[in-house]
Amino acid sequence: MSQFEPKIVAFFCNWCTYGAADLAGVSRLDYPPNFRVVRLPCTGRLNPKYILEAFKLGADGVWVSGCHPGDCHYISGNYYARRKFVLLHHMLEAIGLEPGRLNFSWISSAEATKFQEVAKDVVEKVRACGPNINFRKAELELGLSEVA
């Protein structure tokens, strides 16, 4: 049986993790191709509804990544974001999202190797959760399945 290849929606901040992904590519570091990246100006821009929307449209996992706390391009965007993530992460797992489906990291634009490591780790975690059945809409009008 072929291995389950999860689809992951990744929300990266423009200034740090997006840069790290770029650097990883330029440095020819191998990482799994399972995610589709949505670039945000800042993790502070991430509205929780984007995450639920991704799951609703059939994503098997979500990965949110931005600048390390203290290094935000907008000074404090990720400090605010961190509090939101604390609540959202707690809430979604408390109501039944499998641990491992929703992942967060801080990766600076210089950390290409950390990007590679975390990318592999996120994919394995989501793979272990299996396909997202519980948080997707029963009937998808235009799901990620068509984009894959």
Add this chain to the structure above:
Amino acid sequence: MMSLEEISQKIQASAKRLLAEGRAEVVIGYRRGTTPLTVAPHFARTAEDCDQLVWSSFAKINLATYLPKYPGKVALVAKGCDARSAVGQVVENQVLRENLYIIGVACNGMVDVERILAGEPRPAFEATEDQATIKLSGEGWITSLAREEVLRRNCRVCVSRTPSATADEVIGDQTEPLSADDFADLKELAGRSPADKLAYFKGLVKECLRCYACRNACPLCYCPVCFVDETRPQWLGKSQDEMDTFTFHVLRAFHCAGRCTSCGACETACPMDIKLREFNRVLESEVQKDWQYTPGLTWDQKPPLTTYRPDDEAEFIK
């Protein structure tokens, strides 16, 4: 012990005084409902209007919900929880403190009408009450219920029954706060499998009609356009898809994170008797644990999501 009639009279007297002094253009309070076991919101602008103001155990609507819609000077008849909502609105810059006068009323808890009707399906023509009992009477029958037994669930864990710290005046005998929600059921649920948790929470909202009465009743839901009504992009489908309904409840609760005062307005408004406050409780427990924050108790507090500490903990972020 001050009787309900005395409390009603005091509310009327305060309302008249505030209107006469120009301290308020309108007093928002309660009047008798058109059916037994109900009260209706009442907007008193003249001395005669004030004579209709009443107080009862059925005054469960949270009148603070009207405040952000009134630009002028308003006096609000407020239970402990309503006062907390009003304080939250001031803290969030939706209501000007100088335009608001809080007529606090010492509250003994409001009753759950669904619960009463479940135990007494015969149509009641009248409901009267004293401190400890609610008396219902219908055609050829009369029965009395212990108030304690039929209190709303949120009123059993209320930490601010008398808004003495924030109200401009308080009517009635000071009622003591009860012991706070210990979230024991949520702690128990936390130890179970994701599938169990999901089954529990999806089960809670299975009957939801997405009528949004809960949102309309909520004193915190003052967004000009609610996410449920957004169409481009459309975050929630208009069908009864289970996941759309579930998403509504998750996001509704999230929007109230660190702000919800457990006033129970949402559950009271719900025609399907859905326990939607359970979603809020998940966040309430976390907000208390992480930031020791209880909303609506003082004028100078900062809601937890509008601030941060550089050393906030989030060990799950790699």
